[in-house]
Amino acid sequence: MAFEDLLDDPVVQKYLHELVGPTGMPVAAAPPDGEVTDEELAERLGLELNDVRRALFILYENDLATYRRVRDEDSGWLTYLWTFEYDNIPENLAEEMDRLLEALRERREYELENEFYLCEVDSIRFEFGEAMDFGFECPECGSPLESMENTDMLASIDDRIDALESELNAA
Ligand SMILES: [Zn+2]
Known part of the structure; x- marks a missing residue:
């Protein structure tokens, strides 16, 4: 997986760290394959939902993540499905x-x-x-x-x- 090679690079690590800070680093350092919700990430990484959202938003602002909104048929809630776009890092x-x-x-x-x-x-x-x-x-x-x-x-x-x-x- 190409993301892992990228994330081994100390320059890339430093870059991500400067973007999202220490609290957001677990999110930035563990890009999942495919789509993921902020709740899933928070649970998987054992982080506060707000910290996950903050990190995702910073990645989004820097073209390193995108999202699409999906409305749950039953609850009517909007879910954000995030995709990491680390191909843009170089x-x-x-x-x-x-x-x-x-x-x-x-x-x-x-x-x-x-x-x-x-x-x-x-x-x-x-x-x-x-x-x-x-x-x-x-x-x-x-x-x-x-x-x-x-x-x-x-x-x-x-x-x-x-x-x-x-x-x-x-x-
Ligand atoms: Zn002096």
Whole structure:
């Protein structure tokens, strides 16, 4: 079953965990074959119905689950039959990585275009304009603000960009 291979991937696990949180993770980590109701899932996983519904709704919002409504002939109650759509996970992840890459590139620009000053006591970083406004004195503790290199920061941003790019190219 392809879902199991997918769910073995730590990147996928992390992605799902970020979406549904720890309470929803049992739902996200155990996609059933075929359709299932929220009550069935709650019973099977020993979870509160509300937690199951919350997780399902988040999966739905992220195109990872769909539902259809069926009216029970006898009771007249509406039942929601859920289907997990985990085939969409790779595409979602690629989009996620694109967004992250975009954010990192913007951050890189920001680091390149600005000069920074540091209060070594509070470890607070100020942009040049801010530091100037404060007369190059920390507004928290009054220590002098020292000019700060951001080459390490830039190097680590570059590393992350490189890693993401090669991951995206490999996909
Ligand atoms: Zn300070």
